[in-house]
Amino acid sequence: MILRRNLALLLLAGSVLTARAQTNNEAKVEALLKKMTLEEKVGQMAQITLDVVGKGGDRYSSAEPFSLDQKELEKALVKYKIGSVLNTSNNRARSTDVWYKIISQIQKAAMTKTPNKIPVIYGIDAIHGETYTVGATMFPQQIGQAATFNRALVRQGAEISAYETRASAIPWAFSPLLDLGADPRFPRQWESFGEDPYLVGELGYEMVKGFEGENNDVANPFKVASSVKHFLGYQVPVSGKDRTPAVISDQALREYHLPPFKKAIDAGAKTIMVNSGIINGVPVHANYNILTKLLKEELGFKGLVVTDWGDVENLYQRDRVAKDNKEAVRIAINAGIDMSMIAYNYEPFCDDLIALVKEGKVTEERINDAVRRILLVKYDLNLFEKPTTNPKDYPKFASKEFELAAYNNAAESITLLKNNDNALPLSKNTKILVTGPNANSMRTLNGAWTYSWQGEKVEEFAAKYNTILEALQQKAGAQNVTYIPGVSYKMDGKYFEEYADKLEEAVLAAKDADVVILCLGENSYTETPGNLSDLYLSDLQTELAQRLAATGKKIILVLNEGRPRVISKFERKMQAVVQTYLPGNFGGDALAAILFGDVNPSGRLPYTYPQYPNALFNYYHKPAESRSTTEGVYNYDADYNPQYVFGHGLSYTTFTYSGIKLSNSILKAGETLTVSVNVTNSGKVSGKESVLMYTSDLVATLISPDAKRLRGFDKIDLKPGETKTVTFKLTAADLSFITPELKAITEAGDFTIQIANQKINFNYEL
Ligand code: BGC
Numbered sequence: 001m002i003l004r005r006n007l008a009l010l011l012l013a014g015s016v017l018t019a020r021a022q023t024n025n026e027a028k029v030e031a032l033l034k035k036m037t038l039e040e041k042v043g044q045m046a047q048i049t050l051d052v053v054g055k056g057g058d059r060y061s062s063a064e065p066f067s068l069d070q071k072e073l074e075k076a077l078v079k080y081k082i083g084s085v086l087n088t089s090n091n092r093a094r095s096t097d098v099w100y101k102i103i104s105q106i107q108k109a110a111m112t113k114t115p116n117k118i119p120v121i122y123g124i125d126a127i128h129g130e131t132y133t134v135g136a137t138m139f140p141q142q143i144g145q146a147a148t149f150n151r152a153l154v155r156q157g158a159e160i161s162a163y164e165t166r167a168s169a170i171p172w173a174f175s176p177l178l179d180l181g182a183d184p185r186f187p188r189q190w191e192s193f194g195e196d197p198y199l200v201g202e203l204g205y206e207m208v209k210g211f212e213g214e215n216n217d218v219a220n221p222f223k224v225a226s227s228v229k230h231f232l233g234y235q236v237p238v239s240g241k242d243r244t245p246a247v248i249s250d251q252a253l254r255e256y257h258l259p260p261f262k263k264a265i266d267a268g269a270k271t272i273m274v275n276s277g278i279i280n281g282v283p284v285h286a287n288y289n290i291l292t293k294l295l296k297e298e299l300g301f302k303g304l305v306v307t308d309w310g311d312v313e314n315l316y317q318r319d320r321v322a323k324d325n326k327e328a329v330r331i332a333i334n335a336g337i338d339m340s341m342i343a344y345n346y347e348p349f350c351d352d353l354i355a356l357v358k359e360g361k362v363t364e365e366r367i368n369d370a371v372r373r374i375l376l377v378k379y380d381l382n383l384f385e386k387p388t389t390n391p392k393d394y395p396k397f398a399s400k401e402f403e404l405a406a407y408n409n410a411a412e413s414i415t416l417l418k419n420n421d422n423a424l425p426l427s428k429n430t431k432i433l434v435t436g437p438n439a440n441s442m443r444t445l446n447g448a449w450t451y452s453w454q455g456e457k458v459e460e461f462a463a464k465y466n467t468i469l470e471a472l473q474q475k476a477g478a479q480n481v482t483y484i485p486g487v488s489y490k491m492d493g494k495y496f497e498e499y500a501d502k503l504e505e506a507v508l509a510a511k512d513a514d515v516v517i518l519c520l521g522e523n524s525y526t527e528t529p530g531n532l533s534d535l536y537l538s539d540l541q542t543e544l545a546q547r548l549a550a551t552g553k554k555i556i557l558v559l560n561e562g563r564p565r566v567i568s569k570f571e572r573k574m575q576a577v578v579q580t581y582l583p584g585n586f587g588g589d590a591l592a593a594i595l596f597g598d599v600n601p602s603g604r605l606p607y608t609y610p611q612y613p614n615a616l617f618n619y620y621h622k623p624a625e626s627r628s629t630t631e632g633v634y635n636y637d638a639d640y641n642p643q644y645v646f647g648h649g650l651s652y653t654t655f656t657y658s659g660i661k662l663s664n665s666i667l668k669a670g671e672t673l674t675v676s677v678n679v680t681n682s683g684k685v686s687g688k689e690s691v692l693m694y695t696s697d698l699v700a701t702l703i704s705p706d707a708k709r710l711r712g713f714d715k716i717d718l719k720p721g722e723t724k725t726v727t728f729k730l731t732a733a734d735l736s737f738i739t740p741e742l743k744a745i746t747e748a749g750d751f752t753i754q755i756a757n758q759k760i761n762f763n764y765e766l
Contacts, residue, residue, distance in 0.1 A: 018215040025379035029372055035116055038364070041371045042353045043081025044118065045333075047306065049343045050089040050102070052076060059344045062089045066098065068105050077106070077120065078113045080350050083374060084339060086123040086174075088132040093451040093461055095134045096168050096391035103169040107387035119383040121374070123172035123227065123306075126165045127191065128157075128584060129406070131449045133168040134461055137161075137402040137585075141447050142177060142203075143562070144413035144581035146193035146606035147649070149690035150715045151206045153409050158210025160402045162224045167394030171218070171381045174227045174273060176207035178260040182618050184610055185240030187530025190447060190562035190582055192235060193260075194606025195618050195646065198710045201260035204228065208267045216268035219382035221389050228264040229273035230308060232290060233257045237277060241531040245278040251703070253279075255738040258294075265301050270377050272301060274337065276308040283319045285311045291336030304373040306339040307332065312349065313342075326352040333362050338370035403586065410583040410590035412688065412715075415603030416576070416650040423554055423575035425597025425652060426515060432476060433553075435486040435506045436519035436544065437498060438560040440469040444489075447562055447582035448526035455524030456491075462585055468519055468558065471588035475596050484509050486544045489523040496523065496532070498540045506544065510551045517595070518548060518574075521561035524582075530562070535613040537565040549573035558591065564609040568643060579605070597652060602688035602715070604649035611643040619646035620706040647692050647710075653683030653720065660758035667764045669732055669746075676727040677755045681718035690715045691726045695735060696752045702739045708754060711735075726755075732764060 033041075053073045056063025066089050076082045085106060088094055094102070103122055111117045128145075130136035139145065139157045148154065158176070165173050178200055181192030193200040211226040212218050218225050233253055237244040248257065261272075274291065275284040284290055285307055295301045315321050315328035322328035325348045332340065333353065342349050356362040378384065396402060416424065426432075438444040442465055443458035451461040466474065473481045486506035490497040510516050520541045536542070548555055549570060557567070557574040562582055571577065578594070578601070580587055593599040608619050617625060617640055626640035656679070663674035679691060693712040697705040712728035730753075732746040739745055748766045752759055 014217070015215045018217045021217070021219065022380070025376055028379050029375045032116060032118070032375060033368060033371060036371070038354055038357055038367070040081045040114070040116060041367050042350050044083035044371050044374050045339050045353065045367070046080070046082045046346050046349055047084035047086055047123070047339055047341045048076060048082055048346050049087040050085055052344060052346070053085070054089045064090065066090070066094070066102070068102065073106070073109050074113065076346065077109045080346060081114055082120070082346060083118065084121045084123065086341065088124070091452045092457060093132045093134045096394070096397060099133065099168040099170065100388065100391050104388045111387060118375070119378060119387040121172055121378055121381070121383065122170050123174055124165065124170045125175070125449050126161050126173040127175045127177070127449045129161050130164045130168055132451070133164060134451070135398040136164045137398055137406050138446055138450060139406045140410050140413045140584045140587065141190050141562070141582040142193050143181065143190040143606060144583050145409060146199060146203055147415050147581060147603035148409060148412040148715070149604055149713050150412055151202060153412060154203045155206040155210040156405050157409055158207045160405055162211045163222050163394060164397055164402070165224050166221055166389045167391050167397040169388050169391070170224070171383065171389070172225045172227065172271070173211055174229060175211070176204050176226065176228060176264070177230070178204040178228050178264055179230055179235040180257050180260070181235055181607060182256070183236050183240055184564045184607065184616060185532060185535055186235045186237070186563070187242050187528070187532065188235060188526055189607070191526065195608060196606065196620070196710050197256050197259045199606060199713070201263035204260045204264045205267045208264050208269045212268065212270065216270065218270060218380050221386065221393070225270035225377055225381055227271040227273050227306065228261060228269045230275040231261055231272050231295060232275055232284065233279050234275040234277055242528045243276050245281065248279055250742055251738050251740055254742055262299055265299050269303060270380065271304040271306060273306050273308055274311065276311050276314070278319060283315055283321060285337065286315055286321050286331045286335050288335045296336055302373070304338050304377050305336060307337055307341045309341050310343050312337070312340045325349070326356065329353050330356050330361050333366060333370070338373045406584055407586035407590055410587045411593065411599045413581060413583060413603045414590055414594055414601055415579040415605055416594070416601040417579055417605070417609070417644050417648060418574065418577040419650050420575045423556060424595060426595055428476070428596070429480060430476065431512065431514045432472065432481050433506070433509050433513035433516045434469050434472055434481055434483045434519065435516060435548070436558070437485060437487045437489050437523070437541065438468065438521045438558070439483065439485065439517070439519035440467045442467055442585065443524050444521060444560050445582065445587040446584055447524045450524070454526060454529060458524070465585040466588040468560070468588045468591055471592035472517065472595070475592040482509050482513065487540045496538070498538055500540060503544060503547070507547045507551060510548050510553045513553060516548050516553050516555045517558060518545060518555050519558045519560060520545065521559050522565065525562065535566050535610070536569070537567050542569050545570040546573070556595065564607065566610055566613055566643070568611045571643065579603070600652045600685055600687040602649070602651060602690065604647050604690050604692070605644055606646070608642045608646045609644040611641050615639060615641055617642060620709050622704050623707060624704065626707060649690070651687045651689065653681055653685045653687040655687070655689045655718070656680045656682040657756040657758045660753070660755060660760045662760055662762055665762050667730065667732065667762055669766055671731070673730040673762065674727055675730060675753055676725050677758055678723050678725050679716065679718065680723040681720050684720055686717070686719050688715055688717050691755060693728050694754045695730070696754065697735065697737065697747070698750045698752060700737060700747055703737060705737065735764065
């Protein structure tokens with residue numbers, strides 16, 4: 001008790017100190033702003049990619065080994081007074097020492113040759129570990145981290161990622177991604193925490209705090225500023241393809257897409273990146289209602305709003321809502337953009353924005369607002385005092401301790417979807433055939449944003465880690481493992497091309513094996529190169545699965561994929577199915593440990609796995625989508641028929657739920673309801689269990705209620721025979737929904753709570 005009070009006092013003292021530093025920094029920003037010319041201010045609002053100032057090549061590439069072109073650097077930083085740089089050069093990871101050298105030189109130019117000595121803020125896509133640093137610890141991608149349902153693991157991952165990003169002299173990470181991964185076709189679903197707004201919000205909160213620290217004290221040289229992205233509604237375009245138009249009602253935007261962002265903003269996230277897409281016909285980068293009214297005014301976001309890559313130019317080049325660059329700049333800045341991730345051609349942005357201010361088409365007040373936000377982040381990050389952090393101060397970079405954290409994260413993410421007749425775990429000395437295009441690839445384990453944008457350079461940088469095959473050879477003994485790919489990916493830059501690679505031999509070899517471990521899925525991709533026109537798993541992989549199944553051997557299907565590719569053409573013939581998502585550099589080891597029972601699987605699906613491409617649902621669908629009735633003339637059966645439901649995941653032990661209880665059968669406005677349930681490990685081995693609590697609003701008068709919604713989760717660890725009581729709290733606000741008039745309300749009436757097979761009702765009274 002005393003300890004807890006001391007801890008609370010300490011946290012309070014920490015937040016008071018941070019608040020004081022913040023007020024100080026605000027005063028510094030005001031003083032600096034008064035000294036700055038319009039040109040300097042506009043320069044602060046511009047962000048370029050590293051290749052622009054790299055020696056050799058052109059703006060789109062640089063000579064290797066990389067070095068800075070002093071003339072180009074001076075032009076950008078001194079003449080144009082550019083305030084921010086992002087990305088790596090030549091789309092390639094660099095060592096911490098190289099990063100230190102590059103960024104020291106950039107900061108030196110900015111802080112010795114410009115009138116007000118303003119440091120540059122350097123940003124990078126550290127999305128599952130520091131993407132562009134050689135040797136950095138690579139965690140599962142967010143979709144796998146979501147499957148852990150473990151807040152502490154997600155926070156720890158972001159803490160390590162922040163440490164290693166600062167070890168690379170970089171203070172700003174373009175992460176977490178809090179878009180709702182509600183469409184399995186979208187090529188970035190794996191970058192999200194899945195389809196549920198509550199889960200995305202809870203884990204997004206942990207990630208922001210992991211990056212920025214409990215009090216968002218990013219002056220701490222082990223913390224970075226986060227960038228919550230992509231505000232708002234990015235992942236659900238009508239076509240399922242990247243950067244194509246979405247149609248989202250304001251009601252749905254607020255009900256499903258907004259809550260995770262609100263949670264991250266309330267958690268103090270320093271920066272936000274904008275959705276590259278188009279909602280209801282309006283590019284989000286041009287949308288004053290979303291960027292200023294909603295984000296800055298209603299949600300009170302005080303941080304910096306950065307565009308996504310080239311999105312101001314997109315307003316005239318792609319979306320044609322502006323006739324030229326100047327009009328695009330005016331629209332975007334007036335909509336509420338603070339910094340433009342221009343990437344390449346920065347001169348027109350700066351020149352046009354200066355002219356627009358002089359012509360009175362953009363007010364100085366708007367410019368001051370933007371620059372204030374940018375400078376505040378720079379002061380908060382302590383960049384004026386310590387513009388570059390030095391790798392020598394980061395001895396834990398790539399340490400065993402960090403690797404173990406990444407391994408544990410992978411081990412808790414892997415999800416056992418099916419296990420007929422206890423096909424798993426495998427017993428020692430089983431003769432195994434390992435096959436499939438994902439069996440021997442570090443690239444597919446990591447996915448994109450790993451050492452390069454699309455992940456195509458992973459093999460070059462990750463050779464020392466174990467592929468699934470290598471991990472299985474170590475675990476089972478090489479003499480017990482035969483490997484024949486059967487199907488392989490083409491490595492010539494075509495993301496989805498495959499070829500039969502000893503397919504016949506693989507089928508023949510199955511006959512001599514006790515078990516086939518069939519590793520199927522996708523090669524790495526992100527953004528538009530990952531666009532897909534058929535959600536079924538490829539024909540060749542399907543053929544391999546069916547041919548192997550015809551041998552009658554026991555098949556363990558291991559999925560290694562960024563989105564749920566449809567497997568219903570052969571799923572019934574698989575004895576076990578294990579989803580690895582994109583588990584990172586330690587995914588092979590974690591999987592092998594699970595297949596042989598050294599680790600008990602505990603991941604749960606963070607999305608609904610579809611059974612057919614034309615039957616895409618979210619678990620929180622409307623009742624009309626799962627109605628099953630044969631009454632009347634027509635059969636209105638709506639066929640809610642996922643392959644595996646949201647939250648599904650098996651264990652090698654069994655958990656029995658009992659005794660669901662409420663503190664009261666009536667919840668009154670302003671009061672809190674306590675829900676408790678007993679969970680017993682009724683099997684023979686220890687196991688971790690994610691306890692998920694859903695509520696259903698039985699009748700809602702203003703809008704058809706969702707079938708159910710996740711309102712709480714907790715992950716517990718139970719020994720055989722052990723029972724734990726898990727409790728959750730519920731208030732009226734947790735049960736609210738957004739009305740067609742865009743108000744959050746909770747209607748009086750009956751609700752059901754569901755935790756596993758336990759159900760209980762209560763009544764909400766106003
Ligand atoms: C992506 C962002 C990313 C940015 C910077 C864009 O293409 O959409 O998620 O942060 O590039 O690399």
